Amino acid sequence: MSAQPAVALEGVSAFAPAVIGRVMRQVSPEEARGSGWASALLISGGVLQIPQDAEIYGEGADAAAFYKVVDGVVRTCKFRSDGRRQIEAFHRKGDVFGFESGDAYRLTAEAVSDCTVIAYRRRGIEQLAATSNTLSQQLFGYFMQEMTRARAHALVLGRRSAVERVGAFLHDAAQRSRDGRTISLAMTRQDIADYLGLTIETVSRTLSQLERDEVIAMPVSRQIRVQDPAWLEDLAA
Amino acid sequence: MSAQPAVALEGVSAFAPAVIGRVMRQVSPEEARGSGWASALLISGGVLQIPQDAEIYGEGADAAAFYKVVDGVVRTCKFRSDGRRQIEAFHRKGDVFGFESGDAYRLTAEAVSDCTVIAYRRRGIEQLAATSNTLSQQLFGYFMQEMTRARAHALVLGRRSAVERVGAFLHDAAQRSRDGRTISLAMTRQDIADYLGLTIETVSRTLSQLERDEVIAMPVSRQIRVQDPAWLEDLAA
DNA sequence: CGATTGCTTGATACCTCTCAACCCAGGTGG
């Protein structure tokens, strides 16, 4: 269960899931500063390598930083008392995650695959935003993106049938792929199921059915090619 | 399609459901300026009275304004090609809605009950935010609230059973009520169903079952009293 | 008063969950 991420030169406290990671690779200054605004907020040593399935931060931990994905995929999720897990979002290269209104994280963030992320200090962000027009707009943009995704996710979950949910997931994934058709999945069927509010079996069955209907091709389970984009488009409408 | 929020004194076109409402009541200056920041953005004549079920703005319309609820309840929703409707959120007194990242609204806003809302100009908001620390923080706060709600809604919809969904809805509604137990519903069963991704019959049956189990009391269909708060609490956990 | 609207309740069909078996690829160890 424990997802001590990682990676400590010396002793990582077993009870401090919030303290994680260390610099393992040097990222270029341009990459870290990203869109220009971030240098003032960049945490020294804030470039983190997170191994697969390791925790980046845990629910309830002090929300002192927010993060930007450089490489890999991150999931933010909630664990219920009955053991079920709801994935709120997958974050890919360029996405920012970990914004919080309160002092503590309300979700857990974990690495779906091996990841590189950059941590930015949260404290002082408002003051900086007030002095810098561009920073303000950048943050606003990231924020909007997060919100738009959250809304879109809620709309998908509001759909009742499994085909519609899986279809929406594929549609979204295809949109973000290079050519708009070829999807390489970093996540397991369980991840997809927990994201869509379905069971792993239903996800598997639905994908198989879509393959039989020649909407998609699935040479291996983690590689999906969309054969009939129009069909997905209609479903999403 | 156009949703000029404002305020036609004469002639409401029968074919322009988007053009609705007009100033019917004078709202005090303090009320309109609200938290102090808003006077600069307040649209002249921007206090609107919206009759029940009227549209405030439509999906696709130019997102020139955002709104604050003074009184009543507003729903933001999406209509699908198959005629189904998904309600993204209910907005109550003090809530702000209509934030958009792009130029057009992605959702439709309608009055669940007779409403009073204030419209604020969106243009120029970034500049203002950059010059005013307090405005920036206020907006940030509203924004965060919206995002937190969207996330919470997605988590509820990720839950599979009808009892859990209805329970979460009741829990939330009770939280916002005066005494934490007595709920006055402004919305119909259909609204609730479209918000929870269920059918009207399932919502009705679930409420009846909860009443039989003495978790709630329902003297009339729009009035619900929570008898067993702990039970709801456990369900929400 | 009949018509309409919002809501509840019943019977049945359908879809997803659950439980279970099985397949496959990769890794390990004898």
Add this chain to the structure above:
DNA sequence: CCACCTGGGTTGAGAGGTATCAAGCAATCG
């Protein structure tokens, strides 16, 4: 090299819950 194990994924059979179709009730309205 092969037996074995493991984790991820697929598939099957049956149970259970929600959607669907249909009827009926109560309050409101013209």
